[in-house]
Amino acid sequence: MSDNFELQKIDGSARAGILKTRKGEVATPFFLSVATRGAIKAGVDGDDLQQMQAPVLLANTYHLHLRPGSERIAQMGGLHSFTGWKGPILTDSGGFQVFSLQRKKIQDHGVLFRSHIDGAEIFLDAKKSIEIQNNLGADILMAFDECPAGSLPHTSTLSSPEKRQKKLYFKIRTAVERTTQWAKESLEAHFAQWDKKLSPLERPQVFGIIQGGTFPDLRNKSLQEITALPFDGFALGGLAVGEETSAMYEVLDQMTSQMPSQKPRYLMGVGTPGNLLEAIGRGIDMFDCVMPMRNARHGTVFTHHGILKISNSAYREDTGVLDLECTCPVCAEKKYSRAYLCHLLRTGEILGQRLLTIHNLSFYHQLMRTAREKILAGQFYSWKEKIFPHITKTPPEAGKKGEEKTKD
Amino acid sequence: MSDNFELQKIDGSARAGILKTRKGEVATPFFLSVATRGAIKAGVDGDDLQQMQAPVLLANTYHLHLRPGSERIAQMGGLHSFTGWKGPILTDSGGFQVFSLQRKKIQDHGVLFRSHIDGAEIFLDAKKSIEIQNNLGADILMAFDECPAGSLPHTSTLSSPEKRQKKLYFKIRTAVERTTQWAKESLEAHFAQWDKKLSPLERPQVFGIIQGGTFPDLRNKSLQEITALPFDGFALGGLAVGEETSAMYEVLDQMTSQMPSQKPRYLMGVGTPGNLLEAIGRGIDMFDCVMPMRNARHGTVFTHHGILKISNSAYREDTGVLDLECTCPVCAEKKYSRAYLCHLLRTGEILGQRLLTIHNLSFYHQLMRTAREKILAGQFYSWKEKIFPHITKTPPEAGKKGEEKTKD
Numbered sequence: 069m070s071d072n073f074e075l076q077k078i079d080g081s082a083r084a085g086i087l088k089t090r091k092g093e094v095a096t097p098f099f100l101s102v103a104t105r106g107a108i109k110a111g112v113d114g115d116d117l118q119q120m121q122a123p124v125l126l127a128n129t130y131h132l133h134l135r136p137g138s139e140r141i142a143q144m145g146g147l148h149s150f151t152g153w154k155g156p157i158l159t160d161s162g163g164f165q166v167f168s169l170q171r172k173k174i175q176d177h178g179v180l181f182r183s184h185i186d187g188a189e190i191f192l193d194a195k196k197s198i199e200i201q202n203n204l205g206a207d208i209l210m211a212f213d214e215c216p217a218g219s220l221p222h223t224s225t226l227s228s229p230e231k232r233q234k235k236l237y238f239k240i241r242t243a244v245e246r247t248t249q250w251a252k253e254s255l256e257a258h259f260a261q262w263d264k265k266l267s268p269l270e271r272p273q274v275f276g277i278i279q280g281g282t283f284p285d286l287r288n289k290s291l292q293e294i295t296a297l298p299f300d301g302f303a304l305g306g307l308a309v310g311e312e313t314s315a316m317y318e319v320l321d322q323m324t325s326q327m328p329s330q331k332p333r334y335l336m337g338v339g340t341p342g343n344l345l346e347a348i349g350r351g352i353d354m355f356d357c358v359m360p361m362r363n364a365r366h367g368t369v370f371t372h373h374g375i376l377k378i379s380n381s382a383y384r385e386d387t388g389v390l391d392l393e394c395t396c397p398v399c400a401e402k403k404y405s406r407a408y409l410c411h412l413l414r415t416g417e418i419l420g421q422r423l424l425t426i427h428n429l430s431f432y433h434q435l436m437r438t439a440r441e442k443i444l445a446g447q448f449y450s451w452k453e454k455i456f457p458h459i460t461k462t463p464p465e466a467g468k469k470g471e472e473k474t475k476d
Numbered sequence: 477m478s479d480n481f482e483l484q485k486i487d488g489s490a491r492a493g494i495l496k497t498r499k500g501e502v503a504t505p506f507f508l509s510v511a512t513r514g515a516i517k518a519g520v521d522g523d524d525l526q527q528m529q530a531p532v533l534l535a536n537t538y539h540l541h542l543r544p545g546s547e548r549i550a551q552m553g554g555l556h557s558f559t560g561w562k563g564p565i566l567t568d569s570g571g572f573q574v575f576s577l578q579r580k581k582i583q584d585h586g587v588l589f590r591s592h593i594d595g596a597e598i599f600l601d602a603k604k605s606i607e608i609q610n611n612l613g614a615d616i617l618m619a620f621d622e623c624p625a626g627s628l629p630h631t632s633t634l635s636s637p638e639k640r641q642k643k644l645y646f647k648i649r650t651a652v653e654r655t656t657q658w659a660k661e662s663l664e665a666h667f668a669q670w671d672k673k674l675s676p677l678e679r680p681q682v683f684g685i686i687q688g689g690t691f692p693d694l695r696n697k698s699l700q701e702i703t704a705l706p707f708d709g710f711a712l713g714g715l716a717v718g719e720e721t722s723a724m725y726e727v728l729d730q731m732t733s734q735m736p737s738q739k740p741r742y743l744m745g746v747g748t749p750g751n752l753l754e755a756i757g758r759g760i761d762m763f764d765c766v767m768p769m770r771n772a773r774h775g776t777v778f779t780h781h782g783i784l785k786i787s788n789s790a791y792r793e794d795t796g797v798l799d800l801e802c803t804c805p806v807c808a809e810k811k812y813s814r815a816y817l818c819h820l821l822r823t824g825e826i827l828g829q830r831l832l833t834i835h836n837l838s839f840y841h842q843l844m845r846t847a848r849e850k851i852l853a854g855q856f857y858s859w860k861e862k863i864f865p866h867i868t869k870t871p872p873e874a875g876k877k878g879e880e881k882t883k884d
Contacts, residue, residue: 105823106816111519111830114811136792136819144795144815152811384544387552403522403560407552408514411544415513418826422519 070330072268072300077444081324081351084443087301087332089207090269091148091156096332097348097439099432100126100158100356105135106151109361110421112429114152119397120430121437124208125153126356129162129200134183134190138203146205158356159206161197161254161277164215164305164337174214176246194253198274202261206272210303211254213277214243218309240281240306247279247305248293255297273300275334281306282315284322291326302327303334304352308343317346324351341370341435342460345452348439355436360428365421367413370431374461376406378424383410396430398423435459478738480676480708485852489732489759492851495709495740497615498677499556499564504740505756505847507840508534508566508764513543514559517769518829520837522560527805528838529845532616533561534764537570537608542591542598546611554613566764567614569605569662569685572623572713572745582622584654602661606682610669614680618711619662621685622651626718648689648714655687655713656701663705681708683742689714690723692730699734710735711742712760716751725754732759749778749843750868753860756847763844768836773829775821778839782869784814786832791818804838806831843867 074086087094101108101122108117117125127147132138141150147157163179166172172181178193194212201209216239220232255274262271276299280287295302304323307316320335327333334354335347344355360370367379371391376383378390386406389399398404404423412420442451482494495502509516509530516525525533535555540546549558555565571587574580580589586601602620609617624647628640663682670679684707688695703710712731715724728743735741742762743755752763768778775787779799784791786798794814797807806812812831820828850859 105819105825107820107825107827109826111826113827113831115805131823135823136815140793144793144813149795150813150816150819152816385548385552387557397523405552405558407544407548408558408560411513411558412515415539415543417513417515418517418519418830419515419521422826422830423521 070268070300072273073330073332075329077446078329079443079446079448080349082348082439082443082448083329083333083351083353084440085332085353087353088269089156089273090271091154091207094123094156095437095440096353097344097436097443098123098354099344099436100124100354101429102126102356102358102361103151103153104128104358105131106147108425108429110365110425111418112422112425116397116426117153117429120426120433122155122429122433124156124158125151126158126160127151127204127206128165129159129197129204130165132159132204133162133200134185138200142203142205146203148205156207157205158208159201159204159210160336161210161212162192162200163197163213166192167215176249178212194250195257198254198257198261202258202272208301209254209258209272209274211247211274211276211299212250213247213279213305214250215277215279215305215309216240216243216281218281218306218311236281237283237286240279240283240286243306244279244286244290244293247277247290251276251294251297251299255299268300275299275301275303275332277303277305277336278323279306280319282311282319284319287319287322288326291323295326295328299331301332301334301354303336303354305336307335308338308357313343316343317350320347320350320352327351340460341432342456344432344435345439345456345459348443349449349452360432361425364424364428367420367424369424370428370459372455373458374463376463378406378409379413380410383407386410390427391431394427394431395434396427398427398430478676478708480681481738481740483737485854487851487854487856488757490756490847490851490856491737491741491759491761492848493740493761495761496677497564497681498679499562499615502531502564503845503848504761505752505844505851506531506762507752507844508532508762509837510534510764510766510769511559511561512536512766513539514555516833516837518773518833519826520830520833524805524834525561525837528834528841530563530837530841532564532566533559534566534568535559535612535614536573537567537605537612538573540567540612541570541608542593546608550611550613554611556613564615565613566616567609567612567618568744569618569620570600570608571605571621574600575623584657586620602658603665606662606665606669610666610680616709617662617666617680617682619655619682619684619707620658621655621687621713622658623685623687623713623717624648624651624689626689626714644689645691645694648687648691648694651714652687652694652698652701655685655698659684659702659705659707663707676708683707683709683711683740685711685713685744686731687714688727690719690727695727695730696734699731703734703736707739709740709742709762711744711762713744715743716746716765721751724751725758728755728758728760735759748868749840750864752840752843753847753864756851757857757860768840769833772832772836775828775832777832778836778867780863781866782871784871786814786817787821788818791815794818798835799839802835802839803842804835806835806838 077084085096197212276294280290335352369376372393383406442448485492605620684702688698743760777784780801791814
């Protein structure tokens with residue numbers, strides 16, 4: 069048992085545990101609520117998060133550093149004080165956003181890019197990323213890594229698949245090498261600020277990120293190098309970036325069998341409810357993804373009985389709730405019918421986006437809590453087999469694209 | 477004392493009373509919360525309204541008839557069941573929206589217009605308006621009226637001010653005549669559906685609307701004709717449509733001195749906090765306006781110490797709350813600083829619009845409750861004189877347009 073993670077039960081490869089931070093304990097597996105700019109999109113507030121028992125907030129270093137500025141946030145007492153969120157906050161390293169920019173210059177020691185807001189030139193490296201994350205007051209910091217795309221750009225002039233694959237391999241190998249170097253620099257920067265003797269409950273924790281795309285040897289190399297470093301937890305990056313789902317699951321199988329069992333394992337940027345169950349079944353403890361929120365804003369709703377496209381005209385007179393098995397305020401208190409939510413979505417009322425975001429996020433958190441219960445009871449896989457086809461089902465109505473556009 | 481209104485106290489011309497409806501009693505003066513399409517904009521929900529003690533919801537006949545359709549709402553049990561709102565609901569007649577459309581054909585018996593959604597031709601008259609409002613399940617219906625603009629269009633070719641004024645006079649005189657005719661038809665349509673012997677607490681109520689622009693003789697004519705009809709309350713329409721504020725106050729002085737004292741008085745579409753206090757001081761009991769919501773979405777905040785433009789860079793590091801005297805959840809629980817709200821507004825996060833809408837609406841409702849207390853205590857006017865300069869003050873920062881655009 070490590071200081072910051074208590075592994076309570078292993079059911080096959082699935083794990084139930086407790087992640088301990090300076091802002092409290094969190095039961096695993098869990099899903100992070102993504103508050104990119106210090107707020108959940110569509111007007112979801114702190115009370116909503118509390119009501120859905122959201123355990124940990126994720127904020128984005130890149131966005132907050134640009135606006136309102138990480139030093140400004142530091143002056144005002146950090147993100148907890150700024151946003152009013154009292155639980156643990158995890159920040160990403162900013163790398164993922166920066167590497168997604170069109171205009172950037174990746175160098176061995178860091179990345180030069182331009183702010184999408186005012187075009188100002190900004191340099192980001194491991195030291196700077198850790199400094200920003202500590203300014204933000206994060207409880208869990210992510211090491212600065214290079215997250216390359218899972219495939220070459222379509223504009224690549226290499227026509228042969230072998231040549232393309234080879235070029236991708238070398239690109240990802242370079243990223244793996246930089247990621248290891250930057251991981252060391254991240255730890256160095258963090259422990260220049262925080263006394264190494266402090267327990268991980270007395271200081272912010274730092275998680276390392278394993279890269280390597282879908283190349284087993286590169287994944288292996290990254291895993292060996294990153295897990296050799298004294299991180300408080302380990303994340304898998306560079307997945308769900310365009311590769312096949314089956315390839316992602318293969319990487320998970322390869323990785324989790326070798327990752328330290330006494331540290332939390334975080335799969336970054338994943339995914340659908342089905343993806344989450346598959347990943348938990350392979351030994352992952354933590355997830356984040358914008359999907360439940362983004363889908364909600366577009367009217368796509370996750371339920372225990374399948375995925376609904378609530379703006380579909382089929383729901384215009386449906387007085388039932390979204391999901392009878394759901395305990396969220398939108399469903400459980402039966403205040404909001406599918407017909408009303410359909411109306412709000414079709415008329416563009418923000419309230420619709422807000423209520424669906426609350427529902428979808430709640431659905432994810434409930435799914436994690438139930439998964440945990442099932443692991444603790446040693447029934448994870450049988451439960452997963454049973455629930456999987458239901459939660460991933462797309463009802464026939466969702467396909468009626470023509471119908472959906474019907475004017476009412 | 478009439479069946480639906482209890483006048484509790486008169487302080488000068490200001491009135492405190494109780495409006496009684498089939499969905500409960502409401503203390504006057506009060507402000508209606510505008511839920512145009514069955515939802516408050518910016519994601520404010522029923523729990524928020526309950527928390528701010530919002531007494532009555534206003535929904536728009538025009539918008540709801542077009543989408544999702546008033547018959548569909550009737551089939552689903554009316555607006556209360558559809559929206560989840562349990563208190564009284566007032567609906568407008570649809571006239572105001574229809575008369576605001578560019579493409580419409582006003583006839584003596586009604587208005588022909590095209591839906592802004594799909595271009596379908598729709599005819600609206602008193603009978604149809606009342607039928608729609610009853611389909612929606614309104615507790616207070618508004619008679620169908622003609623609300624002409626307070627001035628001629630700028631494109632009018634009449635150059636002489638006298639000619640313009642004369643033309644406007646004849647336009648408004650026609651509107652007054654039609655409004656009286658339509659008022660009678662509205663009552664007839666309503667009591668074709670509801671037994672006249674029912675008390676106003678057992679059936680939906682209907683309010684008549686007085687028109688006449690700022691022409692004293694036309695206002696007088698409309699007042700005499702409308703108040704002669706057996707309405708449950710009387711509204712002043714055709715104000716705050718472009719005329720000078722002083723002209724509006726003159727109309728109020730003229731009207732409220734003659735309106736039946738035993739019926740509720742509703743000033744439609746007004747206004748700023750200052751306008752509300754002036755109108756209460758002239759004997760008005762009810763108001764509605766989109767201003768607190770619309771201003772909130774643009775970052776303009778009403779407080780007990782003046783009007784703030786919260787997106788102004790002056791607030792980027794202001795860790796104080798919006799308004800120390802405010803009891804709304806945004807202010808009273810001190811969770812949200814001006815700096816955070818400024819950040820949310822500047823980054824376009826919906827949460828900012830939502831929180832400011834909650835604050836502004838709460839501010840209006842608080843102002844009405846305090847006005848009532850002061851009337852009951854016989855201190856309305858001295859309180860109004862004291863608070864007026866504070867709540868209408870525009871701080872110097874709000875004028876710094878250049879500063880406001882500064883990139884951060």
